[in-house]
Amino acid sequence: MQKASPLSLTKSFGFGDRLGVATPGHLAAALGYDFAPIFAQQSIREMARTQRTPTEVMTAAETALKAAGFNGVWGADADHLKTPEDVQVTAAAGFTFFTIDPSSYVNNRADTMSASQLEPLAAQIEREDIFHPSDYLGKTFEFGSQSLTFSPETLTRTAVKYGRAIAHSANMAAEIRSHRADADIEISVDETDFATTPHEHLFVGLELKRRGVAVTGLAPRFVGDFEKGIDYKGDLAEFERQLVLHRQIAELCGPYKISIHSGSDKFTVYPIIGRVCGDLLHVKTAGTSYLEALRAVLRVDPQLFAEIAEYSHTRFATDRASYHISTTDAEVQALEGSAQQDWEELYLDLRPGRQLLHVTFGSVLTVGRRPDGQTFREGILDRLTKNAALHEELLERHFRKHLSLLCQG
Numbered sequence: 001m002q003k004a005s006p007l008s009l010t011k012s013f014g015f016g017d018r019l020g021v022a023t024p025g026h027l028a029a030a031l032g033y034d035f036a037p038i039f040a041q042q043s044i045r046e047m048a049r050t051q052r053t054p055t056e057v058m059t060a061a062e063t064a065l066k067a068a069g070f071n072g073v074w075g076a077d078a079d080h081l082k083t084p085e086d087v088q089v090t091a092a093a094g095f096t097f098f099t100i101d102p103s104s105y106v107n108n109r110a111d112t113m114s115a116s117q118l119e120p121l122a123a124q125i126e127r128e129d130i131f132h133p134s135d136y137l138g139k140t141f142e143f144g145s146q147s148l149t150f151s152p153e154t155l156t157r158t159a160v161k162y163g164r165a166i167a168h169s170a171n172m173a174a175e176i177r178s179h180r181a182d183a184d185i186e187i188s189v190d191e192t193d194f195a196t197t198p199h200e201h202l203f204v205g206l207e208l209k210r211r212g213v214a215v216t217g218l219a220p221r222f223v224g225d226f227e228k229g230i231d232y233k234g235d236l237a238e239f240e241r242q243l244v245l246h247r248q249i250a251e252l253c254g255p256y257k258i259s260i261h262s263g264s265d266k267f268t269v270y271p272i273i274g275r276v277c278g279d280l281l282h283v284k285t286a287g288t289s290y291l292e293a294l295r296a297v298l299r300v301d302p303q304l305f306a307e308i309a310e311y312s313h314t315r316f317a318t319d320r321a322s323y324h325i326s327t328t329d330a331e332v333q334a335l336e337g338s339a340q341q342d343w344e345e346l347y348l349d350l351r352p353g354r355q356l357l358h359v360t361f362g363s364v365l366t367v368g369r370r371p372d373g374q375t376f377r378e379g380i381l382d383r384l385t386k387n388a389a390l391h392e393e394l395l396e397r398h399f400r401k402h403l404s405l406l407c408q409g
């Protein structure tokens with residue numbers, strides 16, 4: 001088995017594995033397609049929520065790949081890194097792909113500020129040498145068959161919103177390069193309040209380029225809804241129109257890959273994404289593998305599944321807070337008392353049940369216990385280990401659906 005390595009601009013697909021036992025199924029699906037696989041991928045937040053260390057995440061993938069006799073190239077993504085300390089611990093564990101999340105430095109209030117509110121903030125970042133208006137004003141940026149110019153107000157707003165985030169990203173990239181000069185570096189701005197506009201993407205891309213920060217990917221926030229654990233919701237034609245612009249801007253400023261976060265289960269838009277992005281594409285998935293694990297648990301031990309579902313109901317109101325989902329408390333309550341023969345459909349195929357289980361994974365895997373005191377995590381891992389073939393088959397089927405639709409465009 002080869003160690004994880006940087007993938008550079010190869011088309012790639014990330015398989016997040018919160019339980020540490022999904023790699024055999026991920027590998028089985030990946031082998032049939034031309035995406036470079038990322039078999040270790042966890043955000044700092046997910047590692048905190050599952051109480052796993054970066055080394056444990058790496059070891060789980062390596063052990064499975066070694067056992068399978070896999071000798072191909074694969075990557076390891078330390079996702080949503082916010083601080084230099086996040087870089088240090090994940091670099092030490094052997095991660096090769098580093099996703100910088102500068103969201104704490106994005107000024108979302110800039111979207112609604114008046115020109116007179118924006119001006120002093122823009123003047124301040126100019127004084128700090130964070131941005132230079134002359135790089136933009138009076139210039140036309142051409143890409144594909146499009147061209148963009150910045151009006152003074154659009155420039156001021158965009159610079160105030162993203163200027164400090166780019167400065168922070170440049171510092172993070174320098175930290176990453178000090179550990180691994182050839183690392184893959186991605187910048188994610190997907191967890192913002194509104195869709196990333198072409199002007200915003202262009203500004204971020206040009207500022208990174210000006211600072212000499214070479215990235216292999218950028219994750220915009222797309223139009224429409226990329227909710228956790230379910231299909232895309234939104235206008236497909238508008239999604240495609242915006243994606244074409246993002247792809248062209250990525251070629252102008254990089255080239256770098258367009259990275260699709262919350263990429264799980266976005267089946268309706270996969271053919272569009274595959275067709276528009278071509279090889280300049282990275283897709284990230286994570287929670288959907290946990291749901292396939294629970295599908296395996298339900299099929300072999302409905303009693304354990306019932307206990308997990310019941311516990312998830314008690315956690316939903318609290319755990320949903322940090323997630324982008326539309327499922328309401330009432331929709332979740334309506335699932336209670338349903339018949340066992342309907343559970344797979346209600347909890348694992350349809351939105352309310354999927355989102356209920358998606359947002360409560362941290363509590364289930366670190367706090368929840370069975371009446372006899374066994375932790376849910378131990379119970380789940382025991383059933384998955386004893387039924388490894390079923391678990392692998394469910395994951396393989398699920399990710400073949402993802403990958404084949406991405407290749408269908």
Ligand SMILES: [Zn+2]
Nearest residue numbers: 188190261262
């Ligand atoms: Zn993300």
